[in-house]
Amino acid sequence: MNQVNTTMTVKRINTELVRATLKRLKSATKPEVAKATGLSVMTCGTILNELLATGEVLEQQVDPSSGGRPAIRYEYHANYAQIVCLYARTEGNEHFISYQVCNLLGECLEENTIYYDEITYDVYEQQLERLKDVYPAIKVAGIGVQGVVHEGVIGVCDIKRLEKVDIVSKLEDKLKIDIVAQNDMNLITYGYYQKQEDESPKNIAYVYFPDGNYMGAGLIVNGQVVKGETNFSGELSFLPLGILRSEQLGQFKQPDTMVKLAAKSIASLIVIINPAVIVLAGRCVKEEDLKRIESEVKTMIPAVHMPTLKYRHDIHADYMNGLKTLTLEQLSYPFKFEKKTF
Structure with a gap:
């Protein structure tokens, strides 16, 4: 990368850092932005002036000052876009x-x-x-x-x-x-993971059992969504479950066969990504099914590797x-x- 590209990249990164910081702080003076970002007051002032010129940042009321030039506060313009x-x-x-x-x-x-x-x-x-x-x-x-x-x-x-x-x-x-x-x-899965605390598990799976459609899963490994080479990751209905894919729709509506198929699918996820948590949702699974599914999974894998099963009533x-x-x-x-x- 040449010097010009390097300089432009650094400036864009600094601008994004100032932008993200101002969003988080709601409003701040140049020194407050500088302290939060670790950038110099001069650098922050230049970036804030550029954002002010485009309308992405707004000036608030002037902070009271005990002497000298009063400090201007800046706020992020939430409806700029x-x-x-x-x-x-x-x-x-x-x-x-x-x-x-x-x-x-x-x-x-x-x-x-x-x-x-x-x-x-x-x-x-x-x-x-x-x-x-x-x-x-x-x-x-x-x-x-x-x-x-x-x-x-x-x-x-x-x-x-x-x-x-x-x-x-x-x-x-x-x-x-x-x-x-x-x-x-x-x-x-990404939305669920984003709501968790920073110290929450970094390996999770979110499995959905819909009515009339095929089951699917979202996977997060080491804090990253796993999409696969062609975004095919998580298409659990293609697992070799011992029945035709077209037969799954009917069998997931039957409580006993649903538990067995769900357990096989979950066992497959456990041996592949070894998650700490697996979230289950969808109309074909109920919260009271989780204990039966867990018991069935434990017949296939050692109990020490069993993740915590959680239930979500609604995915919206x-x-x-x-x-x-x-x-x-x-x-x-x-x-x-x-x-x-x-």
Whole structure:
């Protein structure tokens, strides 16, 4: 890397550090930003002035001073830009989208869930186009897909009308904003993990057992989401469970066979990633099933390697948190300040 590129990279990293710090502090003076970032007051002043000129940072009231020039406080302009997070799901006889429009601090400006007769690409496009008209400051849209997304193209998917759709390119061409699309279980797991304490386990799995669709999982190993070479990681319905894949849908609706199939799937995850926690969710599993599943798993693996099983009644909050976090990251320079990364 030549000197010019190095200087530009350092400046972008410093700018992102100041930006992230001001978001966290809500408001601060130049010396306070300098102390929090470890950068010089002069460097912070230059960056803050540049952000002030673009409107991304606002000046607050002047701090009282005992003498000399009064200190100016700066605050991050939360609505300088906005994001929209949208996912579609089909389960049982229900077909719906859920969305949130958020500012740059992650604060929700609008949210809704809308039901349809079926989900197609047009549902994504029409809703995003409508929201962009209402919120012209939207710069990025985060899209959750109930299937595999590889290089922006949807592959194996529970919503058949979306298979082989190049959803990222089509939406970017239409809306003229950045689009990030990701598998639903990766986002749900990421959202769940982001809410945990810093000292929480770094190896977890989140398994979803839906009604009428195939089971899937999101995996985090050493604090990183595992997507695999072609984003196929976590497609548990392709495990060799001793029955045809098409037979799984019916057997997961039967309590006894559900427990056995769930236990086999969980045992497979344990021997591959050895997680400390496995979260179970979905209409085909109930909280009272966890003890039976754990007992069944222990017949296959040594009890010392058994992770803690946890139950989530609803995935929506985890899903939206994962989408929101990932989408906001798209607006940041690709330099991570947190340990938890996608």
